[in-house]
Amino acid sequence: xxxxxxxxxxxxxxxxxxxxxxxxxxxxxxxxxxxxxxxxxxxxxxxxxxxxxxxxxxxxxxxxxxxxxxxxxxxxxxxxxxxxxxxxxxxxxxxxxxxxxxxxxxxxxxxxxxxxxxxxxxxxxxxxxxxxxxxxxxxxxxxxxxxxxxxxxxxxxxxxxxxxxxxxxxxxxxxxxxxxxxxxxxxxxxxxxxxxxxxxxxxxxxxxxxxxxxxxxxxxxxxxxxxxxxxxxxxxxxxxxxxxxxxxxxxxxxxxxxxxxxxxxxxxxxxxxxxxxxxxxxxxxxxxxxxxxx
Amino acid sequence: xxxxxxxxxxxxxxxxxxxxxxxxxxxxxxxxxxxxxxxxxxxxxxxxxxxxxxxxxxxxxxxxxxxxxxxxxxxxxxxxxxxxxxxxxxxxxxxxxxxxxxxxxxxxxxxxxxxxxxxxxxxxxxxxxxxxxxxxxxxxxxxxxxxxxxxxxxxxxxxxxxxxxxxxxxxxxxxxxxxxxxxxxxxxxxxxxxxxxxxxxxxxxxxxxxxxxxxxxxxxxxxxxxxxxxxxxxxxxxxxxxxxxxxxxxxxxxxxxxxxxxxxxxxxxxxxxxxxxxxxxxxxxxxxxxxxxxxxxxxxxxxxxxxxxxxxxxxxxxxxxxxxxxxxxxxxxxxxx
Numbered sequence: 001x002x003x004x005x006x007x008x009x010x011x012x013x014x015x016x017x018x019x020x021x022x023x024x025x026x027x028x029x030x031x032x033x034x035x036x037x038x039x040x041x042x043x044x045x046x047x048x049x050x051x052x053x054x055x056x057x058x059x060x061x062x063x064x065x066x067x068x069x070x071x072x073x074x075x076x077x078x079x080x081x082x083x084x085x086x087x088x089x090x091x092x093x094x095x096x097x098x099x100x101x102x103x104x105x106x107x108x109x110x111x112x113x114x115x116x117x118x119x120x121x122x123x124x125x126x127x128x129x130x131x132x133x134x135x136x137x138x139x140x141x142x143x144x145x146x147x148x149x150x151x152x153x154x155x156x157x158x159x160x161x162x163x164x165x166x167x168x169x170x171x172x173x174x175x176x177x178x179x180x181x182x183x184x185x186x187x188x189x190x191x192x193x194x195x196x197x198x199x200x201x202x203x204x205x206x207x208x209x210x211x212x213x214x215x216x217x218x219x220x221x222x223x224x225x226x227x228x229x230x231x232x233x234x235x236x237x238x239x240x241x242x243x244x245x246x247x248x249x250x251x252x253x254x255x256x257x258x259x260x261x262x263x264x265x266x267x268x269x270x271x272x273x274x275x276x277x278x279x280x281x282x283x284x285x286x287x288x289x290x291x292x293x294x
Numbered sequence: 295x296x297x298x299x300x301x302x303x304x305x306x307x308x309x310x311x312x313x314x315x316x317x318x319x320x321x322x323x324x325x326x327x328x329x330x331x332x333x334x335x336x337x338x339x340x341x342x343x344x345x346x347x348x349x350x351x352x353x354x355x356x357x358x359x360x361x362x363x364x365x366x367x368x369x370x371x372x373x374x375x376x377x378x379x380x381x382x383x384x385x386x387x388x389x390x391x392x393x394x395x396x397x398x399x400x401x402x403x404x405x406x407x408x409x410x411x412x413x414x415x416x417x418x419x420x421x422x423x424x425x426x427x428x429x430x431x432x433x434x435x436x437x438x439x440x441x442x443x444x445x446x447x448x449x450x451x452x453x454x455x456x457x458x459x460x461x462x463x464x465x466x467x468x469x470x471x472x473x474x475x476x477x478x479x480x481x482x483x484x485x486x487x488x489x490x491x492x493x494x495x496x497x498x499x500x501x502x503x504x505x506x507x508x509x510x511x512x513x514x515x516x517x518x519x520x521x522x523x524x525x526x527x528x529x530x531x532x533x534x535x536x537x538x539x540x541x542x543x544x545x546x547x548x549x550x551x552x553x554x555x556x557x558x559x560x561x562x563x564x565x566x567x568x569x570x571x572x573x574x575x576x577x578x579x580x581x582x583x584x585x586x587x588x589x590x591x592x593x594x595x596x597x598x599x600x601x602x603x604x605x606x607x608x609x610x611x612x613x614x615x616x617x618x619x620x621x622x623x624x625x626x627x628x629x630x631x
Contacts, residue, residue, distance in 0.1 A: 148349050150614050155407060166410045167384045187348055190381040194406040194434075195607035204614035206349035240618055248349060252618055 003029040004284045007061055007068035009083055011035030011042025013159060013262065014097055015074040018273040019046060020260035025277055027284035032067045034060065062086050070283060072276055073098060076161055077168065088119050095279055096122045097272055098161075099168040105176045108278040109228045110136040116282045124176040125169050126268035127151030127190060129275045130203045130236070130255050135181030137225035138249065141217040142209040145247075147183035149173065149205050152191040154198030157266035166190060183207070201267035202239070205251040215244055222251060232274045234258065235267060295539040299509045302328055302336040302526050303487070304555060305365065306377055307511075307518030309341035310580040311560060315355040318364045320558055324514070325368035327550025331543045333526075335398055337375040338365045341519065341580055342611065343402060344376055344391055345383035350613050351580075359394045366395025373397035377428070380410045382611065385417050392421050401447075402428035402458070404609045405435040408443040415450035426485065426509075427452035430610050433463040433576055437475045444480050454483045454509055459498065460610055462491030462520055462573040466501040477506035485509030488524045490516055491573025493565055495524040496532065503538065514551035515559060520572050520579030522563035527551045568596040575604030584613050588620035598623055 006028050008015045015033065019042070022030045033046030038055040047053050052067055054060035058079075061068070071087045073080050077100035084102055087094045096103060103120030106112060110133055115121055123129065131149040138144055151173075162169060170188045177186025193199050209218070222242060229236045235256030243250045255267025262269045305324055309316060321338065328336045340346030340358050347354040365374050375398035376391045388399055399418040401411045411427060418425040427447030429440060444455045457472045464472075469486065476484050486502035488495035488511065499510050512529045516522030527547045533540050569582055577600050585603075589596040602619050603612075 146349075150350050150611075152612060152614075160409070163407075163409045164412055166380045167413060170381065170384055189348065189350060189611065191609060191611045192381070192404065192407045192410065193607070193609050193612070194404065202614075204350070206614075208349070240621060243617060243621075250349075250614070250617070252614070 001027070001288055003027055004069040004280065004287070005029055005031040005067065006280065007032045007034060007071045008074060009034045009058065009061065009071055010074035011037070011040045011046070012074065014269060014273060016042035016045055017261035017269060018072055018074060018276060021273050021277045022280070025281055027281040028277065032061070032064070034058070058083050058086055062090060065090050065092070068092065070095065070280060072280065077165065084120050093283060094120050095276055096120060097276055099125060099165060099172045101172055105180050106279050107132045107136070107176070107180050108232065108275050109133040109225055110180050112278065112282050116279060116286055121279060123272055123276050123279070124180070125173045126153070126201070126272045127169065127188060127203065128173040128176045129271045130201065130253065130268070131205045132176055132181045133225045133229050134205045134222060134251050134253070135177055135183055135207060137221040138207055138209065138218055139182035141221045142211045142214045144181070144183040144207050145210050146185045146208040147177050147181055147205065148187040148189070148207075149177065149203060150189045150191065151268065152193055152199070152202040153268045154201070154265050155192045155194035156198050157201070157262065157268055158192050198263070198265040200265045201255040203253040203255065205253070207249050208247045209249065210247065212247065218242070218249060232278050233267070233271050235264065236271070295537060297508070298503060298533055298538045298540050299334055300526060300529060300540050300542060301375060301509060301511050302333050302513060303511050303523060304336070304513040304517050304526070305361070306337035306339045307341060307513055307523055309339070310519035310583070311517055311522070311563070313583065314340055314347065314352040316361060318356055318360060321361045321364050322368050323554045324550060325365040327546070327554050329368060329370040329372045331546035331550060333372055333542055333547065335373050335375050337377060337400070338362045339377045343379040343383050344387035346379070359390055362391055362394040362396060373424075375400055377402055378414055379403070379611065380414050385414060388414065388417060389421070392423065396423065398424040398426065400426040400428045400456070401452070402430050405429045405432050405443060406439060408446040411447065412450045415447065415452055419451040424454070425452050426454040426456060428456045428458050428487070430458045430460045431578065432457045432459055432472060433461055433468070434607070437472050440472055441475050441479045444476050444482070448480045448482050452482055454485050455480060456485035456487055456509070457502065458487040459489055460578050461576045462489030462495065462579060463576040464494070464498055466494065466497050469498045469501040470505045473502045473505035473507050483508045485511070487511040489519065489573070489579045490521040490523065490563070491565065491569045491579065496529060499524045499529060500532070514555040516563035517555055517559060518563070518579070520582050521565045521569040568600060571597045571600045575601050577603045578608065578610045580610070581613060581616060584616045588617045592620040592624040594620055594623045594627070
């Protein structure tokens with residue numbers, strides 16, 4: 001099967017980490033890194049690994065459509081609006097890692113296949129990628145009336161973009177808890193912890209289910225989904241057994257990253273790039289199927 | 295005569311002690327009392343700020359917007375403040391609070407994370423609110439870092455910057471050093487918020503005022519998280535004796551504390567072994583009731599949980615750690631025995 005050629009927009013931390021993960025994909029091949037700063041580490045690293053580099057941003061990219069089949073946008077929500085328009089005009093798909101959320105939310109393990117043929121798909125947020133699989137899994141066995149997630153990340157792993165737009169994080173995550181997780185009402189809380197050495201990303205999911213006595217089914221659903229997420233984020237795990245209290249279930253997770261470009265404590269960044277690669281793989285598979293059918 | 299603005303936080307910090315179950319009637323009565331005492335500002339919000347109603351912190355019994363509206367109807371010349379923690383509350387919550395009657399916004403972050411507050415501080419100024427930057431857990435960072443973070447708040451447009459001793463862990467000389475440094479490095483007014491876990495709330499408040507703070511927080515009968523805050527009515531009396539002008543009527547503020555607040559307090563705001571340890575180990579004061587519950591459930595010593603939280607450098611809002619730690623301690627004990 002021919003791999004899809006990837007362009008990464010944004011040569012910052014996320015874009016650079018994504019590059020390493022794409023190198024390991026059976027369905028995607030890294031082709032071009034696009035930035036606006038020739039001196040950026042992401043551009044330097046991409047060049048050193050023999051990839052094309054473009055340093056005049058989206059303009060340079062749209063001028064070389066032969067270099068890519070699919071774009072991963074790791075810039076900012078504001079820039080994404082313009083990027084999306086230009087990439088779609090070329091008839092290519094774009095995976096959005098910013099909180100712009102123009103396209104449908106995709107969380108592998110929950111709704112991977114449903115939307116990947118959309119022109120533009122959005123990866124929600126790191127907290128969403130870490131917690132929505134759990135909400136979704138519980139909702140398959142007991143209706144979730146309310147789901148609340150608390151993502152605690154190391155201060156060092158929250159970049160200036162996240163910090164300046166913390167409201168977008170909470171609102172987007174809460175919405176995706178409902179849209180993708182299936183909760184009737186969603187809420188998201190993010191906490192930055194500056195402890196040194198930095199803490200590994202922690203996520204707590206509290207849900208209220210409308211049925212009692214479903215402990216065994218819920219536990220099984222949680223275990224299965226954790227294993228499913230571990231397929232692409234090996235450091236995703238429960239830190240202790242879920243706590244049941246009447247209608248409430250609390251689930252405690254931590255996410256250790258693969259350490260590709262980020263330090264391993266930045267599981268929040270790692271799960272975003274790992275999930276984006278899952279989406280890219282699925283797009284490649286489905287495009288392949290479509291070609292075969294034609 | 296030097297002027298000091300005393301801001302009463304009973305209807306916000308007290309929400310922790312009340313397990314976020316203030317009724318509209320209670321809020322109306324407290325607001326009326328504070329108005330009569332001529333308290334300029336008082337705060338009404340969920341204990342964890344706007345949008346704090348949650349499984350993590352406890353659901354509000356009555357929607358905080360209803361409580362703010364009720365307070366507005368009673369507050370006369372006094373103005374209502376709201377607290378918002380970016381990451382918990384969102385801009386929409388602040389807009390709604392303004393519609394309900396808020397005139398001041400206090401935007402709170404952990405002492406090293408001021409840069410998450412930019413969008414909320416800008417909005418607060420846009421909405422015409424008196425705008426405060428609130429640096430929580432101020433014992434966890436050296437003075438140089440506090441100054442740097444305060445400058446960020448100032449650059450976003452904060453008019454007042456608070457040194458917030460959320461754990462009640464600071465000693466008077468540490469308060470003085472922090473407030474004095476802010477006073478000389480930023481042009482905002484400086485405020486101080488105390489917790490009484492080491493019985494130093496009033497001493498620390500005086501140290502802050504001596505170092506140049508002009509806004510100080512208190513709660514009636516100390517109704518606040520942990521061992522509560524500086525006791526508003528006591529502070530008013532002390533400032534009077536020291537020759538500071540608060541504009542507050544002493545007898546009226548004593549009346550609202552004892553006739554209105556005291557009867558509905560679930561327990562006296564004593565310094566118990568656990569709240570003492572919070573101050574000693576530097577733990578966020580609103581962890582207290584959650585720690586007591588977890589200790590009971592898993593049959594472990596509250597103090598062990600608190601010391602562990604201190605060691606982990608838990609920050610405000612990490613209530614989800616408490617049950618997990620309690621269970622780990624319990625499991626560990628079983629293994630050892």
